[in-house]
Each structure stands twice: as C-alpha cells, then as structure tokens.
Amino acid sequence: xxxxxxxxxxxxxxxxxxxQTFRWSPEDGDDGWFRGIVFRNEIRLRQETGCIEFTCTxxxxxxxxxxxxxxxxxxxxxxxxYSLLETDDxxxxxxxxxxxxxxxxxxxWECLISFICSANNNIPRITRNVEDLASAFGSPILGGTSGNxxxxxxxxxxxxxxxxxxxxxxxxxAKYVAAAAEMVSRAQIDLFSLREASYQEALDAxxxxxxxxxKIANCVMLFSLNKLEAFPVDVWIDRALREWYFTPNxxxxxxxxxxxxxxRRFGHYAGYANQYLFHxxxxxxQRG
DNA sequence: AGCCAGGCCCTCC
DNA sequence: GGAGGGCCTGGC
Numbered sequence: 001x002x003x004x005x006x007x008x009x010x011x012x013x014x015x016x017x018x019x020q021t022f023r024w025s026p027e028d029g030d031d032g033w034f035r036g037i038v039f040r041n042e043i044r045l046r047q048e049t050g051c052i053e054f055t056c057t058x059x060x061x062x063x064x065x066x067x068x069x070x071x072x073x074x075x076x077x078x079x080x081x082y083s084l085l086e087t088d089d090x091x092x093x094x095x096x097x098x099x100x101x102x103x104x105x106x107x108x109w110e111c112l113i114s115f116i117c118s119a120n121n122n123i124p125r126i127t128r129n130v131e132d133l134a135s136a137f138g139s140p141i142l143g144g145t146s147g148n149x150x151x152x153x154x155x156x157x158x159x160x161x162x163x164x165x166x167x168x169x170x171x172x173x174a175k176y177v178a179a180a181a182e183m184v185s186r187a188q189i190d191l192f193s194l195r196e197a198s199y200q201e202a203l204d205a206x207x208x209x210x211x212x213x214x215k216i217a218n219c220v221m222l223f224s225l226n227k228l229e230a231f232p233v234d235v236w237i238d239r240a241l242r243e244w245y246f247t248p249n250x251x252x253x254x255x256x257x258x259x260x261x262x263x264r265r266f267g268h269y270a271g272y273a274n275q276y277l278f279h280x281x282x283x284x285x286q287r288g
Numbered sequence: 289a290g291c292c293a294g295g296c297c298c299t300c301c
Numbered sequence: 302g303g304a305g306g307g308c309c310t311g312g313c
Contacts (some may be wrong), residue, residue: 119295171309232293
C-alpha cells in the first residue's frame with residue numbers, strides 16, 4: 001500500500017470514467033477502488049482526503065508513483081485553469097458539477113489506437129475492442145490479473161496483421177489499426193516526439209495516418225500529447241455547443257468550424273473546457 | 289427489427 | 302471545398 005499527496009482538486013472517478021481512456025473500471029464493492037493498466041503496470045487507485053492510495057504490480061512503487069502523478073497531470077494547476085475558464089458561465093456550470101476532473105496524460109500509442117477504434121462506434125464496444133486487443137496481442141503483466149494484459153506494442157499489432165484484427169471484431173477499423181501499427185513500428189512516425197512539436201505540427205502529422213481525421217487527432221493530442229488547446233468535436237460536443245451556445249437565435253456554426261470557434265473562445269485551455277462540456281452533456285443525456 | 293454509435297474516406301459536384 | 306453516401310459490428 002502506498003500514498004501520493006494531493007495538491008490540487010481531484011475527482012478520480014470522473015477523471016478515469018469520462019471517456020478519455022477505456023481501461024479503467026470500478027472494483028466490485030463500494031470501497032472506491034478503480035483498477036486499470038498504465039504503461040505495463042496494473043494499478044489500483046482510491047481517492048482519500050488529501051491523498052490517493054494505490055497498489056501496483058510489478059512496481060517498484062516509487063516509480064509507479066511518478067507514473068501516476070504524470071498520468072493524472074498533477075503538474076496542471078487546476079485552480080489557475082478554472083479561474084481562466086470560469087469566465088464562461090456554461091463552462092463554469094460544468095466545472096461546478098465535476099470539479100477535480102483532470103485531463104490525463106496517456107501513452108500516445110494506446111490513445112491513438114483506442115480512438116481509431118472509436119470511429120462510428122459505441123463506448124461499450126470500443127471498451128471491448130481495446131480489451132480484446134490487449135488480451136489477444138498484449139503481454140501479461142508480472143503479478144497482474146490473469147488476462148489483464150498490457151496494451152500491445154506497435155510491433156505486436158503489426159505482427160498480428162489486419163486479418164486477425166478484423167477477426168477480433170474491429171470491423172473496418174482493422175485496416176486503420178494495422179496501418180498505424182506498421183507506421184509506428186517502422187518508426188515512420190514518432191508519437192512521443194510530437195509532445196515537443198507545436199499543435200499544428202502534431203495535427204498535420206497525425207491526420208496523415210489513414211483513419212485519423214481532425215476529431216481523433218485532437219483526442220490524441222489532448223489526452224496524450226500535452227496539447228491542452230486541442231478541442232475534439234464529436235457528436236456530444238456538437239450537441240453541447242448547439243444547445244448551450246448557438247441557440248435560440250445566436251450565430252450558427254457548422255460542425256466543420258466548431259473547433260476553431262471554440263479554440264478562439266476558450267483559449268489555451270480549450271481542451272479542459274471541452275472535457276467538462278463533453279462529460280456534462282453526455283451525463284445530461286443519460287439523465288434524460 | 290431496425291436505427292445508430294465519441295468519424296473518416298471517397299466520390300462527385 | 303464541401304455535401305452526401307457507405308462502412309463492420311453489435312448495443313439498445
């Protein structure tokens with residue numbers, strides 16, 4: 001058992017279960033534990049007052065503690081970000097609802113493949129696709145839960161090939177996943193290096209990948225490449241903006257121009273505004 | 289049963 | 302350059 005001190009706000013549940021990532025789930029029982037896999041570590045996390053508690057395998061704990069802090073972006077000053085975004089009344093309302101929800105800093109490779117799988121798909125099936133990729137082609141984690149493998153490397157997916165990916169149930173996305181695996185495993189594109197690139201450079205590089213358009217590229221940039229100005233426009237953001245900003249008789253912005261509109265409006269931390277609006281709108285939809 | 293899902297590609301205008 | 306149709310598969 002180990003602990004990490006909290007400095008800023010944290011809503012662990014909203015952070016892990018708000019659709020940025022697909023490999024976390026609450027454990028059975030009502031004791032607040034979440035189980036997931038981050039960079040070949042199986043990790044259990046629980047939020048307590050002033051700290052988070054964790055267990056991990058294979059460890060060592062000190063290194064995993066660093067991985068967790070990096071993953072949860074504890075270097076982001078949420079108080080500062082909130083103060084900038086709360087000038088917008090609608091974003092402030094969403095922040096008030098889910099205060100402490102953080103953008104994650106994920107493995108760019110896993111993030112890319114996960115969101116390629118998200119195209120014209122539903123979340124239960126996306127989750128299943130990602131889990132199936134891991135159990136079929138990923139490596140077991142030492143001391144980890146049986147079948148709960150690490151996410152497969154680019155080489156592992158390239159070796160699997162399009163046919164096996166399609167047979168796994170990825171559908172038409174199998175071709176895109178296979179192509180991305182080839183590109184990455186042959187070092188035709190270096191995803192981690194895009195953390196040092198500008199927003200526009202990273203965007204240009206990502207959308208060269210077949211099956212990756214503006215929306216998926218913005219997800220990968222926001223959730224794994226440190227581009228907090230990224231603003232993925234999906235159906236939920238489309239609904240949120242139309243209902244909360246463009247009605248009843250305000251300017252109308254077509255889907256193709258929503259990202260630029262939002263980035264100008266919300267500025268450097270547009271991605272945080274995106275995540276709060278997205279999650280709030282999606283939860284509102286499920287509330288009915 | 290039939291519509292639709294956290295898009296993207298391709299064609300055609 | 303952008304509007305419209307098609308796409309694997311399975312959730313609901």
